[in-house]
Amino acid sequence: MGEFSKIEIKILDRLTEVVDGRLESIGYDNSEKDRMLYSTCINDIEKDKLTKKEIKKLQKKIAKCNSNIAGYISAFLNKYELEHHDGDFYSYRERICRNFISNYYEGIEQLAEEYLTAEKVEQENEFYFEAVFNDELYSFDNKEIDEFIKYMALAERLSKFISILESVEEEKKKPKVEVIIDKMKANAKERESKKTKDELSDALDNLRGQQISSVQLFKIIKDITKLEKDALEYLKDDIGWYLWSMKTAQECFYSKEQTERAYKKIEEKYSKEKQLELGYLKKTKFFFEEEYExxxxxxxxxxxxLLFPNEFTSIKELITIIDKELNKLESISVENKTNNVKPDMYSQYNNDINEEVLLVEELEKRLAIEAVEYKKNCDDLWETYTFDPKYFDTYISGDLYNVFFKSIYEKIKPLNDFEINKYLTLSVNQFKTHTPTKRAEAFKRIYHDTYWYPNYMEYNPNQYENKYPVHVWKHYTNHFHLFKEASENMLKDFKKGLIGNGRKQEVIEKPKTKAKSKHQSFTYKKWQFESTNLTYLKESLIDKNLIASDTELKHFRKAFSGETIEKPIVWTGNISELSYFIKQLHNELKLVEDLKQQQWAVTINCFIQENGEQYNRTKLRTQKVPATSKNIDMALKTL
Structure with missing residues (x-):
C-alpha cells in the first residue's frame, strides 16, 4: 500500500470527519435520552440501579460485534489508552475512526484520482463525502462502516455510564459531612437557577438610549411573540407599563432647577406657538393610549x-411595530385565509432553495401542504367540499407523482453533470434513510407546523388531531415505492448519458464554486435578553491574551449573533486554546445553538490567526486539551 499522498491524507481527514460527525450526532441524541431516563428516577438508589442495568444491556449488545470491529471497540473502551492520549476524549475517538477508515485504502486511492490538489479536497461539500460510502463506484464496505458507527456509539454510551457509576462509588467513599455540605451547595445553586427572571425588563433596559433599526426591533418582537395576536397584545401592555413607569422615574432624576435652566434655553430660541409645534409644550397628557386634558x-x-428625547425612542418604536402587526392580523379576512392557504404555506419553505431540499423532503412538504389545504377546505367550505377517504390515494399516485417528476427536471435543468450526479445520488440515498416507517412521527410534526403557519403552536405528539396526518401517511406509504423507483431510474438514465449535458458519468467536471454553509456565525442562546454577557466575555479573552486587544465590540458580538460577520476576530492564543474554547462553548456547555457538525466551518469563518491566515479545520478539531484550559473555563463563566 505504501504511504498516503497529501491528497489521500486530506481525503482520509474528510471521511473521518463524516464518521466522527455521525458519532457526535448520535452521542448528542443519546445524552438527551439518558437525561430523560435519569429524570424519571425518584431518588439516587433508582438512578444507581438504572445505571447498572444500562451497563449490562450495553455490554450484551457490544459482545455481538464482529471480529473486524472488536479491536477498535476494545481500544476505545480502554481508559488507560485514553489517559495516554492526555484524556482528550474527542481527539481519541477521532483517532480510532481515522485508523478504521484508513483500512479502505483502495477507496481512498480511487477518490484521490478525482482531485488535483489537497485544497480542492478541503473545499468539497461534506455531503459529497457522506454519499461516497454508499456509492458502489468506490471500494467502501458501507455495511461494515455502519456496523462500526453503531458499536462505537454503544461503546461511547457504555463508557459514560461506567464513568457515572465510578463517580457515584467515589462519592460514597466521601465522609458524610462533606456529602451533606456538597448537597447543600447543590440545592442552593438549584434554587438560585429556578428564580424567575424578568427577561423582558432586561431586554427593554438594554434598548434604552440606543437607536436600533426597525428590522432588529421587529426580530425581537417576532422571537418573543411568534406574531401571535394574543402574545402581541400582552407584549404591548407590558411595554406600555414599562414605558410609563420608567419615564416617570426618569423625570424624577432631574431637579426643578435643571428643568427650568434647560427650558430657559428653549424659551429664548422659540415662541410659545413654535414650542407647542415642536412638542416642548403640550396641552394634553397620556396614560398609556388614553389622551386627556x-x-x-x-x-x-x-x-x-426637553431633557431625555432619545432615551425611549426604540421602545416607542416597538409599540408602533406591534400596532402595525395587530392591524395586519385584524385585516386578514376568513375568506382570504382560505383562498391563500397554499401560497402562504409555501412561503415558509422559501429558504429551502438555498439549503438544497432533496427529493424525499420535498415530497413530505408538498404532501403536508396539500393535506392542510384539503382539511381546511372540508372544514371551512363544507357546503362545497365533502371529505373523501380515498382522495389522497388518487392525489399521491396522480397529481403529486406528476409534479414530482416535473420538479426533478426543473431542479436539474440549470445544473452541470457533477451537480446533477450529486443531487440525484443524495436523493436516492435519502429514499433509503427516510422510509415511511422511520418518518411517520416526523411527518406529523411537519403537518402540525404547516397547519399553524405562520403562527407558533406547541406540538403534542399524542393529540387527537394526529389521526388525520396518520390517514394521509398511510396512503403515502402505499405509493412510496413509485417515487423511490422513479428516482433510481432517473439516476440510472443520467449515468447512461440519457439526461444531463450529454456526458458520461466518468468524465464529470468538478463544480467551480464551493457550496456555502447556511451558518455564518455562532448564535448565543441568551442573545435576546443577556447579550451584554458577550461584552464581559470579550474583555476576559483580551485580559487572558486570547484575542487581539483592539477587537471592537460590534465585530465580536457579530461572531455570536447568527448573522454574517463583518470582520473576523483575531485569535492571539495558540490553536489548541481556540479548539478547546469552541469544544467547551458548543459541545460541552452548549452555550450556542447546535450547528449540526458545522462548528469548525463556522470557527474558521469567525476567527483568524495573527498573521491574517485562515485556520485549518482538521487541525482545529484534533487538538489536545491545552495547559491553559482553566483560563478559558473562567472566561466562559461570563456567559
Missing part, C-alpha cells in the same frame, strides 16, 4: 422632549 395644568413642559 388636565384642568390643573392646561399647558405643561414635556420633560422627556
Amino acid at each position: 388636565d384642568p390643573e395644568e392646561p399647558i405643561y413642559i414635556d420633560k422627556e422632549k
Whole structure:
C-alpha cells in the first residue's frame, strides 16, 4: 500500500470527519435520552440501579460485534489508552475512526484520482463525502462502516455510564459531612437557577438610549411573540407599563432647577406657538393610549422632549411595530385565509432553495401542504367540499407523482453533470434513510407546523388531531415505492448519458464554486435578553491574551449573533486554546445553538490567526486539551 499522498491524507481527514460527525450526532441524541431516563428516577438508589442495568444491556449488545470491529471497540473502551492520549476524549475517538477508515485504502486511492490538489479536497461539500460510502463506484464496505458507527456509539454510551457509576462509588467513599455540605451547595445553586427572571425588563433596559433599526426591533418582537395576536397584545401592555413607569422615574432624576435652566434655553430660541409645534409644550397628557386634558395644568413642559428625547425612542418604536402587526392580523379576512392557504404555506419553505431540499423532503412538504389545504377546505367550505377517504390515494399516485417528476427536471435543468450526479445520488440515498416507517412521527410534526403557519403552536405528539396526518401517511406509504423507483431510474438514465449535458458519468467536471454553509456565525442562546454577557466575555479573552486587544465590540458580538460577520476576530492564543474554547462553548456547555457538525466551518469563518491566515479545520478539531484550559473555563463563566 505504501504511504498516503497529501491528497489521500486530506481525503482520509474528510471521511473521518463524516464518521466522527455521525458519532457526535448520535452521542448528542443519546445524552438527551439518558437525561430523560435519569429524570424519571425518584431518588439516587433508582438512578444507581438504572445505571447498572444500562451497563449490562450495553455490554450484551457490544459482545455481538464482529471480529473486524472488536479491536477498535476494545481500544476505545480502554481508559488507560485514553489517559495516554492526555484524556482528550474527542481527539481519541477521532483517532480510532481515522485508523478504521484508513483500512479502505483502495477507496481512498480511487477518490484521490478525482482531485488535483489537497485544497480542492478541503473545499468539497461534506455531503459529497457522506454519499461516497454508499456509492458502489468506490471500494467502501458501507455495511461494515455502519456496523462500526453503531458499536462505537454503544461503546461511547457504555463508557459514560461506567464513568457515572465510578463517580457515584467515589462519592460514597466521601465522609458524610462533606456529602451533606456538597448537597447543600447543590440545592442552593438549584434554587438560585429556578428564580424567575424578568427577561423582558432586561431586554427593554438594554434598548434604552440606543437607536436600533426597525428590522432588529421587529426580530425581537417576532422571537418573543411568534406574531401571535394574543402574545402581541400582552407584549404591548407590558411595554406600555414599562414605558410609563420608567419615564416617570426618569423625570424624577432631574431637579426643578435643571428643568427650568434647560427650558430657559428653549424659551429664548422659540415662541410659545413654535414650542407647542415642536412638542416642548403640550396641552394634553397620556396614560398609556388614553389622551386627556388636565384642568390643573392646561399647558405643561414635556420633560422627556426637553431633557431625555432619545432615551425611549426604540421602545416607542416597538409599540408602533406591534400596532402595525395587530392591524395586519385584524385585516386578514376568513375568506382570504382560505383562498391563500397554499401560497402562504409555501412561503415558509422559501429558504429551502438555498439549503438544497432533496427529493424525499420535498415530497413530505408538498404532501403536508396539500393535506392542510384539503382539511381546511372540508372544514371551512363544507357546503362545497365533502371529505373523501380515498382522495389522497388518487392525489399521491396522480397529481403529486406528476409534479414530482416535473420538479426533478426543473431542479436539474440549470445544473452541470457533477451537480446533477450529486443531487440525484443524495436523493436516492435519502429514499433509503427516510422510509415511511422511520418518518411517520416526523411527518406529523411537519403537518402540525404547516397547519399553524405562520403562527407558533406547541406540538403534542399524542393529540387527537394526529389521526388525520396518520390517514394521509398511510396512503403515502402505499405509493412510496413509485417515487423511490422513479428516482433510481432517473439516476440510472443520467449515468447512461440519457439526461444531463450529454456526458458520461466518468468524465464529470468538478463544480467551480464551493457550496456555502447556511451558518455564518455562532448564535448565543441568551442573545435576546443577556447579550451584554458577550461584552464581559470579550474583555476576559483580551485580559487572558486570547484575542487581539483592539477587537471592537460590534465585530465580536457579530461572531455570536447568527448573522454574517463583518470582520473576523483575531485569535492571539495558540490553536489548541481556540479548539478547546469552541469544544467547551458548543459541545460541552452548549452555550450556542447546535450547528449540526458545522462548528469548525463556522470557527474558521469567525476567527483568524495573527498573521491574517485562515485556520485549518482538521487541525482545529484534533487538538489536545491545552495547559491553559482553566483560563478559558473562567472566561466562559461570563456567559
